[in-house]
Amino acid sequence: MDGQRTAILSIDGTASIEFPVMSPTHGNDCVDIRSLGGKTGLFTYDSGFMSTASCKSRITYIDGDKGELLYRGYPIEQLAEHCSFLEVAYLLKNGELPDAGQKSEFEHTIRYHTMVHDQLTRFFSGFRRDAHPMAVMVGVVGALSAFYHDVTDFDDPAGRNNSFNRLVAKLPTIVAMAYKYNTGMPFNYPDNALDYTANFMQMMFGLPTEKYHPNPVLVRALDTIFTLHADHEQNASTSTVRLAGSSGANPFACISAGIACLWGPAHGGANEACLQMLEEIGDVSRVGEYIKRAKDKNDSFKLMGFGHRVYKNFDPRAKLMRKVCHDVLSELGLEDDRLFKLAMELEKIALEDPYFVDKKLYPNVDFYSGIVQKAIGIPTSMFTCIFALARTVGWMAQWEEMITDPEYKIGRPRQLYIGAPRRNVVPLGQRPLA
Ligand code: SDX
Numbered sequence: 001m002d003g004q005r006t007a008i009l010s011i012d013g014t015a016s017i018e019f020p021v022m023s024p025t026h027g028n029d030c031v032d033i034r035s036l037g038g039k040t041g042l043f044t045y046d047s048g049f050m051s052t053a054s055c056k057s058r059i060t061y062i063d064g065d066k067g068e069l070l071y072r073g074y075p076i077e078q079l080a081e082h083c084s085f086l087e088v089a090y091l092l093k094n095g096e097l098p099d100a101g102q103k104s105e106f107e108h109t110i111r112y113h114t115m116v117h118d119q120l121t122r123f124f125s126g127f128r129r130d131a132h133p134m135a136v137m138v139g140v141v142g143a144l145s146a147f148y149h150d151v152t153d154f155d156d157p158a159g160r161n162n163s164f165n166r167l168v169a170k171l172p173t174i175v176a177m178a179y180k181y182n183t184g185m186p187f188n189y190p191d192n193a194l195d196y197t198a199n200f201m202q203m204m205f206g207l208p209t210e211k212y213h214p215n216p217v218l219v220r221a222l223d224t225i226f227t228l229h230a231d232h233e234q235n236a237s238t239s240t241v242r243l244a245g246s247s248g249a250n251p252f253a254c255i256s257a258g259i260a261c262l263w264g265p266a267h268g269g270a271n272e273a274c275l276q277m278l279e280e281i282g283d284v285s286r287v288g289e290y291i292k293r294a295k296d297k298n299d300s301f302k303l304m305g306f307g308h309r310v311y312k313n314f315d316p317r318a319k320l321m322r323k324v325c326h327d328v329l330s331e332l333g334l335e336d337d338r339l340f341k342l343a344m345e346l347e348k349i350a351l352e353d354p355y356f357v358d359k360k361l362y363p364n365v366d367f368y369s370g371i372v373q374k375a376i377g378i379p380t381s382m383f384t385c386i387f388a389l390a391r392t393v394g395w396m397a398q399w400e401e402m403i404t405d406p407e408y409k410i411g412r413p414r415q416l417y418i419g420a421p422r423r424n425v426v427p428l429g430q431r432p433l434a
Contacts, residue, residue, distance in 0.1 A: 058401065092231055134388070168396070187203075228320055306356065339374070
């Protein structure tokens with residue numbers, strides 16, 4: 001392979017086999033082992049995909065050591081400061097930031113897709129009022145796949161654009177409906193006079209009895225929170241969406257699968273779990289007790305909002321989220337919020353503890369997001385729904401990249417079988433007693 005870098009594999013002294021090494025724009029080189037099975041009859045074993053690149057992607061890059069996050073090459077810090085969430089959504093899908101005309105056209109398109117089919121409202125009444133909103137989201141977003149049979153050809157860019165626009169536009173409406181249903185309050189319709197995030201807040205907190213006036217500081221804070229959660233390369237829920245989509249499944253159903261995966265407390269459910277943990281700790285005087293538990297191998301307790309598969313430095317989103325948190329609490333006169341003070345003290349103590357330093361466990365995006373969402377008035381049970389609203393943009397961008405990839409195949413991992421050896425069935429009457 002002229003000039004091509006190669007990895008050489010030799011097993012038990014047998015003849016060595018060469019595999020191409022692929023070089024990225026940024027990040028780790030990859031050994032292309034697609035021919036390993038055919039050449040050697042061997043599989044690689046990588047439970048949890050600690051060392052496996054599942055795809056090529058141009059969308060998001062994370063440098064875990066530097067604590068860097070790029071969306072289409074732009075640092076998250078700059079996007080959070082200079083762009084709206086819809087501009088970031090346009091960027092993630094199309095690869096470039098919109099110009100003024102493109103931005104205005106995209107905002108108009110999204111604005112006029114925010115309503116949901118009126119029959120979708122009936123799905124909510126099948127749930128208990130106290131159903132977890134993420135359970136409702138899995139059901140209702142999945143149900144969208146029963147409504148849009150006008151678009152079934154996803155080889156057609158127009159079909160993909162339509163599905164992207166519908167999901168980005170309708171997720172805020174559905175999240176707000178899940179919240180209203182949970183509280184027993186009537187659903188609010190979208191208000192086309194408001195921008196995307198202000199409209200979401202109106203649907204969440206508005207009442208038919210009075211005009212809702214969104215606080216621009218809180219709107220900007222929530223819009224930034226959406227941007228920080230929009231995409232994150234091949235995390236568990238994005239990989240779920242890609243795998244589901246690789247069979248050709250309906251994109252609305254694939255997003256529902258992503259929501260289901262995100263719900264887990266090890267993933268997007270950590271912001272809800274983190275706030276519950278802070279409430280349980282209650283006071284700075286008890287932080288040491290919980291740090292001790294987090295370090296105890298015999299205790300399954302983990303410090304929610306700490307640690308990350310990729311970041312072995314600060315999650316850059318956590319730093320931005322801490323600032324958003326501070327701005328919101330200042331705007332609301334809550335500078336002395338006890339949970340925020342407790343979180344900052346917990347962060348300080350944890351980052352001085354050798355266990356966390358040695359294992360490079362830093363605060364992640366979920367550590368502060370719960371505090372700021374609670375201050376904005378979003379109930380704890382809704383935190384992961386907010387995460388799902390934002391991540392739908394990344395999921396759909398990654399789904400489209402997957403189905404338009406010339407190398408796209410249905411995802412079908414193999415396994416290391418360690419079960420029973422081949423054996424014959426013994427008829428019931430002849431089976432020995434257990
Ligand atoms: C998100 O992948 C993404 O990109 C996800 C995400 C996104 O935007 O999509 O960034 C969003 O999911 C953020 C992560 C939110 N989860 C939490 O905050 C839950 C708490 N964190 C842990 O569950 C854990 O850190 C994970 C799941 C986030 C990462 O787990 P890994 O990479 O599989 O690491 P690990 O569990 O193998 O931990 C390595 C070591 C272990 O100790 P040893 O077995 O080596 O002795 O660190 C320990 C763990 O016990 N450890 C922790 C810890 N996290 C890891 N110990 C105490 N508290 C913690 N939080």
